[in-house]
Amino acid sequence: MSDPTLIDSMLRWHLPLMSRTLETLGHILARVSQQQATTLRDGADGWTVLEVVCHLRDYDRIFQDRASSMLEQDNPLFQSYNPDQLARERNYNASELHAVYAELCVSRTRYVEFFQSLSPEQWQRHGTHPKLGAFSLADALMQVTGHDLIHMEQITRILLQAE
Amino acid sequence: MSNHDQLALVRQRHINLMQLTLDTLGHVLSTVTQAQATTFRDGPDGWTVVEVMCHLRDYDQIFLERAIMMRDGDFPLLPIYDHEAMVIERNYNSNDLPTVYAALQESRPRFIAFFQALTPAQWEKAGTHPERGYFSLTDAAMQVGIHDVTHLEQITRILLQAKGQ
Numbered sequence: 001m002s003d004p005t006l007i008d009s010m011l012r013w014h015l016p017l018m019s020r021t022l023e024t025l026g027h028i029l030a031r032v033s034q035q036q037a038t039t040l041r042d043g044a045d046g047w048t049v050l051e052v053v054c055h056l057r058d059y060d061r062i063f064q065d066r067a068s069s070m071l072e073q074d075n076p077l078f079q080s081y082n083p084d085q086l087a088r089e090r091n092y093n094a095s096e097l098h099a100v101y102a103e104l105c106v107s108r109t110r111y112v113e114f115f116q117s118l119s120p121e122q123w124q125r126h127g128t129h130p131k132l133g134a135f136s137l138a139d140a141l142m143q144v145t146g147h148d149l150i151h152m153e154q155i156t157r158i159l160l161q162a163e
Numbered sequence: 164m165s166n167h168d169q170l171a172l173v174r175q176r177h178i179n180l181m182q183l184t185l186d187t188l189g190h191v192l193s194t195v196t197q198a199q200a201t202t203f204r205d206g207p208d209g210w211t212v213v214e215v216m217c218h219l220r221d222y223d224q225i226f227l228e229r230a231i232m233m234r235d236g237d238f239p240l241l242p243i244y245d246h247e248a249m250v251i252e253r254n255y256n257s258n259d260l261p262t263v264y265a266a267l268q269e270s271r272p273r274f275i276a277f278f279q280a281l282t283p284a285q286w287e288k289a290g291t292h293p294e295r296g297y298f299s300l301t302d303a304a305m306q307v308g309i310h311d312v313t314h315l316e317q318i319t320r321i322l323l324q325a326k327g328q
Contacts, residue, residue: 027323
């Protein structure tokens, strides 16, 4: 169960942030070529910028599906995914950077609307995360922006190689 | 998870963000020249990149001072500042970009250490924000990283003008 004061704070701070992190990412990617996005890596075996953005797009949908399942089921156990396996199976690095970013924007708009539509009772719903355990909708909201920021740091760090 | 555990997790996540957003700013600024930082503006009357960075540096101090007031006081009314006046009074645009970022890098660990040292009882303290009303130390912890992101968005938007240079 989530503290109503915490929910207020999360709505105040994190809901606008869901769009802001994405806009920031868009500004950063506007200056990145497809070649840079597919060749510069986060370490020898690390992801490219494109792989990171594909990961953000796919996890936006995964996070959304998990959040929806909290409304539809009682304490659902979320499905677990292997992000490295997804990158290989879905051949992330063959995608087109700006098309992937556009897909992420469409997905994010839906996710913002999802949170905006929640009633106070719905905010109390929860599920079980395969690694983190008990997981509330407030956690889900915080996870989106935290996840964006982790990968924005990674993308901007990868792009230091383009200097 | 109890409300108490959830709040502790929320606070810790936001403390972690305070370093992450600072690192991201550093990466973004590493390719920005002093000329770009002092001439490209956020609209005709908007701030330059160096003005935004000076604002972040000075508000890191202001946010910390307010947080200390909340920890040590009895529901204080937090002081208000005119950030536009500070830009002019402190002549922000004459500052050296790497020096300003270095000052922010020096200030931020103090702020992180402040939050890390709070006891559960201290975390419950709050004050009145001049614009937002009730303002807890949890709000203060959330505000830092989120304020960074607001201005990271602004900086990266200003820097779109450097595209093709």
